[in-house]
Amino acid sequence: MIDKKLAEGIVASNRKVDFCMNCAEAKQARRAKNKQDTSTSAPTDEPGATLCIDLKVDIAPDRLDLKHILTSVDHATNYICVYLLRKKSEVEGLLEDFVKRCCKHLRFHKDFGGDAVLYASYIRNYLPTRANADHASPIEALTGKVPDVSYILRFGAKCMSNITHAAGKSARKQTEKVL
Structure with missing residues (x-):
């Protein structure tokens, strides 16, 4: 700094400097820190679904005669979705309904039902949800x-x-939006 005249007021001395362990450690390069958790308890991207039918305790039918529980869990964000069903066979109907809606909106052919489910789950992972703090998306x-x-x-x-606006006349304003 003195030779290049980058600073003023520095006193240069020619005395010998002893080895300093703290200085040597501070000058060492550090390993890059892993950005992803690789431990066994790390969150996974795999959702899980459980149909509760073989429980040790009988589930009494509720007022709508719903006696089976389908629990869907996103292990990455701990988002849980529960469906109550009358019969075990309704699980397939629920999933088929979901696929049909996706195929209709995306104009998929019937053979692309699996792709519709994958695309729908992809969209759900990227959209905000009230289940997470600050309405964050699962991703x-x-x-x-x-x-x-x-x-x-x-x-x-x-x-x-x-x-409708409360102030003055109740003027109606129509807006066209896409749901």
Whole structure:
């Protein structure tokens, strides 16, 4: 710094400097820290689903005669979704309904039902949910980064909404939006 005249007021001395262990350790390069948790308790991207039918305790039918429970768990964000069913065979119907809606909106052929389910689960992972803190998406809760959703295809139905204003005349304003 003195030779290049980058600083003023520094006194240069020619005395010998002893070896300093703290200085040597501070100058060492550090290993890069892993950005992902690789331990056995790390969150996984795999969802799990359980149909509770073989319980040791009998589930009494509720007022709507629903006596089976389908529990769907996203282990990455601990998001739980529970469906109550009358019969075990309704699980297939629930999933088929979901696939049909996705196929209709995306104009998939019937042979692409599996792709519709994969795409729907992909979308659900990238959209905000009230189940997480600050309405974060499951991917954001898992990685800590806000996801980029600009490349997701837009689909849905057009709908009209009436907006009434309390002040003055109750003027109705209609806006067209995509749900």
